[in-house]
Amino acid sequence: MPRGIVGDELVVNGSKIWTSSAHLADWQELLVRTDPAAPKHKGISWVICDMQTPGIELRPILIMTAPGHHHFNQVFYTDVRIPLSNVVGEVNDGWNVAMSTLGFERGTAGMLENIRYGAVVERLVDMARQRLGASALENDDIGQRLAQLRAEVTAVRAMTYRIASRAAIAPPGSEASLARAFFSQLQQRIRRIALDIIGPDSIELPEDDPWIRPYLRTYSNTIAAGTSEIQRNIIGERVLGLPR
């Protein structure tokens, strides 16, 4: 099968997995190898691809949050022809393009989530006050854990400010892993406590459920974009200077 640049087209063969929302998308960004002889990060091109192009097939990947919940896809490409004019940046310079788009995604996505989770904690505090009583909360285990979570989610905001303060001086380094590793596990702890506040009814999954699906969703937080274990390797080796 032909691959790479043929005339004024890019011919794509192969597959890609973990593509979020490919079944809903009109377009996708593709990183494809256009120079098979070049080493790892070189010889890759960043191209925008129309999802209606012939030769694209999807295999849905259902996720654990609820029956039939379709988020990821495996995408198969058979002789998919994309006009060369769809290449963003230079041919074979796709790695640089990807690094800029990823950097943007990492930076801003984290901040938004942080604000959202601050609000989630306050909703949990309100729910716990209604169910347990405000004064009971003070000495209750749930109240203690909520206080810890409230303090921690506050600290994540401070960690984001510290990252921004560093970024004003130098390009972001491995220190950002400290905040990411902490926040991904904190999100799990925050969503987990909802079940303890709701109690026995948390084994139900109503249509308009605001707590159980988001809770189950947090299992991906310590896996996506570098597992917690990879984050800890990065912290150990690049921040603390421990040997590989």
Added chain:
Amino acid sequence: MNLLPTEEQQQIVDMVRGFLAASAPLERLRPDKFGQIGNPDAALWPKMAELGILGLGVPEDGGGLGLSAVEEALTYIEFGRALVSVGVLGATLGAHLAARTMPDIAAAIMAGTSAVGLATPRGAVAGDDGIFSSEFHLIEANEADFILLLSSDAIALFRREEFSRQSERLSMDSHMRLMRATLENGKPLSWSSVKDGIDHARANLLIAAYATGVAEAALAGAVDYAKVREQFGKPIGSFQAIKHKCADMAIAAEVASCQVAFASVTLSKNSDESRFHALASRIVAVDSALKNGATGIQVHGAIGFTAEVEAHLFVKRAHLIDFIGGDQRVQKGQFIGADAVI
């Protein structure tokens, strides 16, 4: 909001760190250097006074250097790193309280000629309208003229004589002097309620900053050891079992340090959110100190259980500061309770 020290602030940090490295290295706490029981730092106060450290954040018209809560927090991180006697808290907070109405007492405290011990409640404190009764622990009070009482509701400065039935106790943290004592309708020289504003926020912030220093020093000790100690022909820090423990310690120290920095900025601006952020900083930082103290011992293995390395000192100091003015259970209750701080 900038959460990194400015150049001037970094110079203050370097000055304090340099002074402590020369005058209070961690090795001073080894059993062969010091008798292991008592306060090894009483001689430090006059030297710190000379450098202006004891009145760093006290306003200039109160006889201090007039620097902000940001500089105070940065120096307290250094105190925590060096495990400086927590009597320093009595001096700083006592000087702040005294400077408003009792300039002579404030001057004596900031000059290091009058020491200030700490009183922390052993149970519920009875008292309103500024009259206090309860059972207390007194910390570093033996040579002190004054006692700073810190509870979750109030902060108050007393003459030491107000406390009766003073009796010495050994402490789990053996590098300090501990007593039990009683206050019966004790009248402070000066006091403020937790609801009044900044004094309590400053106390929580400085405890948090100290705890951050403890967490950072425990991390540094563990990482240094993991780089040199070899097992199976490799440094133990190359094994993920150890590397990931160190990474968790680094995360804990960063969480604490960032929230302390944030809280110190809000306090320096007299923001309405100061109390909230100071208490949040105390909760995360004391948690980090306790965790890192414990993990640091484990990373060291058998030598961590001995008195020949510093690892054990951090967890003991973390427990001590946890109880000053009410432990995590009390602080979290206040942070989430019926009349929560926000």
